[in-house]
Amino acid sequence: MKILVVEDEKKVASFIKRGLEDDSNQVTLCYDGAEGLKRASSGEFDLVILDCMLPKKDGLAVLNELRDAGSKVPVLMLTAKADTTDVVSGLDAGADDYLVKPFAFAELQARVRALTRRSKQDRGAEILFADLRLDPVNHKVWRDQIEIVLTAKEYSLLAYMVRNAGNVLSRANIADNCWEYPFETFTNIIDVYINYLRKKVDGKFPTKLIHTVRGKGYILKES
Ligand code: CA
Secondary structure (H helix, E strand, O other), X not given: OEEEEEOOOHHHHXXXXXXXXXXXXXXXXXXXXXXXXXXXXXXXXOEEEEEOXXXXXXXHHHHHHHHHOOOOOOEEEEEOOOOHHHHHHHHHOOOOEEEEOOOOHHHHHHHHHHHHHHHHHOOOOOEEEOOEEEEOOOOEEEEOOEXXXXXXXXXXXXXXXXXXXOOOEOHHHHHHHHHOOOHHHHHHHHHHHHHHHHHHHHOOOOOOOEEEEOOOEEEEOOO
């Protein structure tokens, strides 16, 4: 995997680089937001690890410009505080996951593996459910022929729900399959994502597909 790390703290950056290289990735470092945006836009990376606080251009601005330009590269945000507002603005801007500093290297590795594995494995035939159509190669989604634009993380959550349509999915199931680390620490993030999906997938349509099962989780079904 080719990974771009945008982080101005040189110690942290080289710690991340060493560890990811041990996992047989190719790692490129850059130390400010302007350079980071330029490199991330090049389309040559499988994953971008992006710090929030950066000189020249902060991480959120980099992410916004990257997504505005149409890039779908998976982005893992690094944030200095577990402040939900920060995390939610990152996710709103199209981050696929986030990690709060300081973090254990194993945790970073697990998330990197989850993000890169998904971008490799999501290949194959179209997935259909009700009037939804998912294209696993290009991560595109249509409902009733209308294209719905999703971030990579929203896509993986929807794909998981479609593959398990008709089954109640607990937050733990969802965390396990779409995030691959213990869900206790970020259970509200799943609810945030379900809300994003609801707005995009069900918002304009009379038939709702995403349903809450009180006290249990969520289910995808036609009524
Ligand atoms: Ca920083």
